[in-house]
Amino acid sequence: MNRLTVWGGVFALLILQACDNGTPERMQTDNSVTDKVTFTSSIENNSASRAYDGKWEKNDRIGVFMLNNADGTPIESNVPYITSSGDGNFVGDGDFIRFPEEGTVVDFVACYPYKADLADGLSYSVDVSDQSSQKAIDLMVSNNLTGRDLTNQATGNNLQFTHVLSKLVLNLRSADNGSLQGLKVYVLGTKVRASVGLKDKKQTEPEGEAQDILMYTNDDCTQAEAVLVPQTIGGKLKLRLEINGKSKEVETGIEGGLVAGNKYIYSLTVSNTGGQIVTDPEAEYTRWFETPVITESQLAQSNIRYITHYGPDDEKVRNYSMLYDTELKIAYWVAYPLCSYYTEGSGKRTDDWGFDPAISSSLQADLKKGFSGFDRGHQLPSADRVRSNRMNATTFYYTNMTPQIGQKFNQTIWADLEEAVRGWSSGIDTLFVVTGAMPTTQTDTHITYTRDNSGNNVAVPKYYFKALARRISSTGSYQTIAFKMDQKTYSDRDYKKYALSVNELEEITGFTFFPNIDDQYKNSSELW
Numbered sequence: 001m002n003r004l005t006v007w008g009g010v011f012a013l014l015i016l017q018a019c020d021n022g023t024p025e026r027m028q029t030d031n032s033v034t035d036k037v038t039f040t041s042s043i044e045n046n047s048a049s050r051a052y053d054g055k056w057e058k059n060d061r062i063g064v065f066m067l068n069n070a071d072g073t074p075i076e077s078n079v080p081y082i083t084s085s086g087d088g089n090f091v092g093d094g095d096f097i098r099f100p101e102e103g104t105v106v107d108f109v110a111c112y113p114y115k116a117d118l119a120d121g122l123s124y125s126v127d128v129s130d131q132s133s134q135k136a137i138d139l140m141v142s143n144n145l146t147g148r149d150l151t152n153q154a155t156g157n158n159l160q161f162t163h164v165l166s167k168l169v170l171n172l173r174s175a176d177n178g179s180l181q182g183l184k185v186y187v188l189g190t191k192v193r194a195s196v197g198l199k200d201k202k203q204t205e206p207e208g209e210a211q212d213i214l215m216y217t218n219d220d221c222t223q224a225e226a227v228l229v230p231q232t233i234g235g236k237l238k239l240r241l242e243i244n245g246k247s248k249e250v251e252t253g254i255e256g257g258l259v260a261g262n263k264y265i266y267s268l269t270v271s272n273t274g275g276q277i278v279t280d281p282e283a284e285y286t287r288w289f290e291t292p293v294i295t296e297s298q299l300a301q302s303n304i305r306y307i308t309h310y311g312p313d314d315e316k317v318r319n320y321s322m323l324y325d326t327e328l329k330i331a332y333w334v335a336y337p338l339c340s341y342y343t344e345g346s347g348k349r350t351d352d353w354g355f356d357p358a359i360s361s362s363l364q365a366d367l368k369k370g371f372s373g374f375d376r377g378h379q380l381p382s383a384d385r386v387r388s389n390r391m392n393a394t395t396f397y398y399t400n401m402t403p404q405i406g407q408k409f410n411q412t413i414w415a416d417l418e419e420a421v422r423g424w425s426s427g428i429d430t431l432f433v434v435t436g437a438m439p440t441t442q443t444d445t446h447i448t449y450t451r452d453n454s455g456n457n458v459a460v461p462k463y464y465f466k467a468l469a470r471r472i473s474s475t476g477s478y479q480t481i482a483f484k485m486d487q488k489t490y491s492d493r494d495y496k497k498y499a500l501s502v503n504e505l506e507e508i509t510g511f512t513f514f515p516n517i518d519d520q521y522k523n524s525s526e527l528w
Contacts, residue, residue, distance in 0.1 A: 035150060036096040039064070039081060039110070041088040041159040043140065043476075044261075055475055058086040061114035062159075065122065065198070066097050069105040069147055072199065077121060080114050090159070099150045108145040109198050110159045113138060122198045126165065128227050129192040131216040137227050139165050141201050164201050166258040168266065170215065170224040170239070171515060175271035175280065177507070180221040180243065183270070187213040187226050188238040188249070190258070194229045203260065206231045212240065223519065230260040241270065241277055248277035253284070267293045267515050290335040290432035290469070291321055293512040303327040307358045307399065312390040317341075319394055320380050326363040328459035329452070330402045333436035333511065334379035338425040345387035352389075356397035364398045365452040374450060374460070375411070377404025379435045381418045402437045403450045403460050408489035414464065417483060417495040421468065424528050432469045434513055437461035442508065461487050467502050467513040469521075478521040479528065484508065501525045 041056070060083050066076040076097045081090040100106065111124065113135060118124060128137050142159040168187065174180055190213060191206035206229050215224035237254040240247060252266050269280040283299040285291075285306050298304050305324045311317035320336035353368055353376070355361040370376050379400050385391045394400075404410040425431035439447045439459040449457040464487065469480045482505040485498050502513050502522040514522065 035098045035101065035153075036092070037064075037066075037099060037108075037153070037157060038092075038096075039090040039108075039157045039159050041083075041090060041142070041161060044160065044162045055477070056083050056086045056088045059084060060086065060112065061093060062090060062110050062112045063114045063118075064090075064097060065109040067107045067109065067199075069107050072107070074121065075100065075104070075106060078114075078116075078118055080116075081110075099148075099153065103149055105147055105149050108142075108148065108157065108159070110142040110161070111198055112140045112161060124196045124198055126194050126196060126203075126229060127192060128165070128229055129211065129213065131214060131226050134216055134225060134227055137165070139163075139196070139227075141196070141198055143199060143201065162201070163261045163263075164196055164203065164230075166228045166230050166260060167263045168215070168226045168228060168237075168252075168254075169263065171265065171267040171512065171519075172222050172224065173267070173269050173512065175269050175278070176273060178272060180270060180272065182243050183217065183221040183272075184242045185215045185217065185224040186240040186242070187215060187228065188240055190233065190237075191229055191231055194231075201260075203230060228258050230258045232257040241279070243272055243277060246272075246275070246277050248279060250279050250281065253282075265516055267512055269295060286321070288318055288321065288335070288337070289516060290337060290434060290514070292323070292333060292335060292434060293515050294323060298323075305359055305363075307331075307356065309358065309394055311387075312394060313388050319385070319391065320400075322379070322399060324359070324399050325459075326359070328439055328447070329363075329365040329456065330437055330439065330459050330461065331379060331399055332438065333434050334400060335432075335434045336380055336384070338384055338421065338431040338433050339429065340426070342385050342387055342391070343383070343422060343425065345391075347386040347388045347390075347392045349382045349386075350389050350393045350396065352393040353396045354393075354398070356399040359399070365401065365456065365458045366454040367398045367401055367452055369453050371403045371450055371452070371458070374403035375406035376401040377410045377414075377437075377464075379437065381422075383418070384422065384433075402464075403458055404437075404464070405487060405489060408491070409485075409487070413490045413493045413495050414485065416493050417466065417485075420495065421466065424468070424470070428470050429473070430470070432514065434465075434467040434511075436465045436467075436509065436511070438463055438465070438509060463487055465505055465509065467505055469502070469514045469517060478514075478517050479524070480514065480517065480522050481525060481528065482513075496527055499525045499527060 062081050063078040064081050079097050080093040082093040083090050140161040142161045144160040189210045191210050193207040195204045215226040217224045236251045239250045267282055271278040280295045280297050283294050283296045286308050303326045308321040309319040311319050322331040322334040324331045355364055367376055380395050382395045385395050441462050448460045450460050452458050465484045467482045471478055480502045482500050482502045483498050
């Protein structure tokens with residue numbers, strides 16, 4: 001059996017808003033610094049807030065309106081503010097708004113990107129037909145600052161921006177690792193124009209005729225993006241792929257409409273060989289941030305099962321998920337979150353070996369007495385689930401086991417890596433982990449077997465891997481790293497030598513890890 005190629009599609013969405021207006025005559029006051037208004041800023045879900053990044057960039061400009069709190073009339077309109085260093089601290093770009101000296105209570109509305117030619121005050125016209133410069137249509141709005149005057153100036157003025165458009169991100173992979181250069185992707189049959197009220201963030205009905213939108217693609221055509229007007233759509237949103245004179249229409253999982261503030265991420269495997277384009281979209285399955293992509297063709301295989309376990313003490317808490325092969329009787333990967341919730345508690349190692357209740361025992365290896373010549377190697381380590389004995393027992397399901405060399409591998413260098421991973425999970429909200437075992441390589445597709453206690457074949461992995469991701473809360477960016485170790489005995493315990501980038505691991509395994517993270521964050525192999 002050849003190794004799996006795992007790619008597919010997911011969705012999430014993004015939205016952005018801008019503002020601008022003709023500016024009425026400015027109020028003239030003294031030159032005292034205390035009445036000048038400056039702003040800090042934050043972006044809702046800022047990890048996915050910009051066309052290309054998760055944070056402000058140098059010299060980003062916003063337009064700011066100051067409104068009378070009593071009746072909502074503008075006192076200052078569309079005053080340009082700038083964050084010169086890109087840290088989100090905004091000051092007047094040539095002029096400052098000043099609080100009214102008579103003590104009038106005011107509200108603030110702001111928008112990004114700054115647009116100097118707003119035609120009618122607090123209404124912003126959107127046109128997304130041209131995707132070549134997404135920053136120019138990356139619209140965000142802030143209307144949270146209300147009831148402000150000089151008496152509360154000292155508490156700071158934080159503009160909280162939220163997104164009002166939709167965004168589609170298409171992650172593209174070649175089924176045969178060939179080039180996708182020249183690929184064009186169109187979003188079919190959507191309206192591209194609308195108006196947005198900046199005070200209430202409400203959008204008018206989309207205007208004009210529906211049309212096809214050419215998505216922006218990166219240089220190697222591995223990602224396509226489009227900022228879209230929220231709207232109702234008939235059926236499912238469709239795409240058209242074009243390359244080398246060939247064309248293919250694809251249905252996405254977006255159905256019924258595009259929702260304001262959502263970022264949809266869709267992963268798609270593309271084959272450009274032969275006389276037509278062949279695609280393999282993502283299957284429908286319960287997915288978490290750490291879940292690798294599973295395609296429709298993979299789940300259609302009778303021997304492939306996607307298994308998800310929840311916390312036995314709280315069914316609403318996810319425990320782990322896996323992609324399990326009932327013929328090979330091993331999981332290709334086990335994905336799980338790691339934080340203090342799971343690693344601190346009253347539980348201990350239970351050694352409660354048993355069949356996984358999620359699937360028939362006849363589809364699993366019988367490992368009550370273990371393997372001959374191998375350890376029963378956990379993919380999700382026992383020590384990663386000690387909140388309770390009941391939770392720890394779920395790590396001893398036979399589906400979580402693979403035949404792994406014990407001395408000088410599972411009990412040494414691999415155990416040290418597992419301990420390091422637990423250490424990296426401390427002090428952060430959540431570390432996302434995917435541990436895997438592959439029975440074949442790119443150059444060796446022959447599968448070696450051992451026997452379980454009932455004499456059934458169990459595939460022996462040729463290598464093991466880990467893919468890790470964590471979010472940096474201060475910047476909204478991500479750190480990732482991966483490790484790959486062949487199934488062999490090791491004379492040392494230096495797991496650091498086997499670090500590589502997540503992107504490199506994707507090329508080796510064929511899996512897409514952390515599909516919600518931009519590729520720019522998956523290129524590092526630096527140790528944490």
